[in-house]
Amino acid sequence: MSSFLSKTIDRARAADKHIVLPEGSDARTWEAARQALDQKVARLSVLASPSDIPADIDTAGINIIDPATADFKDELAAALFELRQAKGMTREMADELILEPLYFAVMMVKQGLADGAVAGAINSTSAVLRAALQILKTAPGTKLVSSYFIMDVPDCEYGAGGVFLFSDCGLVENPDAEALSEIAISSAASFEALIGEQAQVALLSYSTYGSASSVLTEKVIEATKLAQEKRPDIALDGELQLDAAIVEAIGKSKAPESPVAGKANVLIFPDLNSGNIAYKLTERLAKAEAYGPITQGIGAPVNDLSRGCSADDILGVIAITAVQAADA
Secondary structure (H helix, E strand, O other), rough: HHHHHHHHHHHHHHHEEEEEEEEOOOOHHHHHHHHHOOOOOOOEOOOOHHHHHHOOOOOOOOOOOOOOOOHHHHHHHHHHHHHHHHHHOOHHHHHHOOOOHHHHHHHHHOOOOOOEEEEOOOOOOHHHHHHHHHHOOOOOOOOOOOEEEEEEEOOOOEEEEEEEEEEEEOOOOOOHHHHHHHHHHHHHHHHOOOOOEEEEEEEOOOOOOOOOOOOOHHHHHHHHHHHHOOHHHOOOEEOOOOOHHOOHHHHHHHHOOOOOOOOOOOEEOOOOOHHHHHHHHHHOOOOEEEEEEEEOEEOOEEEEEEOOOOHHHHHHHHHHHHHHHHHO
């Protein structure tokens, strides 16, 4: 187990939060729930019909809820109707929608019956976030919901002992300069809350300090300027190439005046293409552990998973979600 995950699990244990897992039809969910319960990472509820429950998993201690027969189903449906009726939802529509595990789980969070939710092993990112945003909205003071991965790279001298935050790698496809600045600001806060070290934020490009010029580099330059104006207290700089951002000698050579160059631990990618490619390359070629995509900016912790995730990946996101809930 990586040191990052070990520390996060310790924090999750201390938090003692209740996390709901809506994908009880997936075997990985049950395996992760068993691990989380055995390691006392969180209290767990799994949404499942009786036919979903695997015969080879010890379910002792796992709170199993069938949305179709739950005694508080009508309470959740009524609350969902009140929340969405201005958008055209009828009570009949709410009664039907609450049977969808994603909506049932997020409404549990909304109503204080759970502290957070983790899904995405079998649901798309858009489906998970649609339910979360319709019900929980954005957090106060947040202009944009985005996502990040925690990348834990073994035997790595860069970042925070090999730990980085990569954003956005899973949600915002092509942010403009304003959106990119918001992603950078949110990511700094997420890193400090989760890792407990000062964020050193680099807005990445194929150019460092004007070594190339195009509409692509100009967006990153403008985003950096906006973020610095909004939050001058954050150690943040751009535009920086990746090597200038994380390698001290190269940072000193290419951007000697930068407060971040050579020591970045939060890497902000200019678009979803570059971010998604970067995290998968780091995961596969550098043998990094990738935890996410973790959402930032939603009113309560609801986190997405890659559909290629393992049970261990789900365990990690359960722990992160519990820590987020403790910090909320």
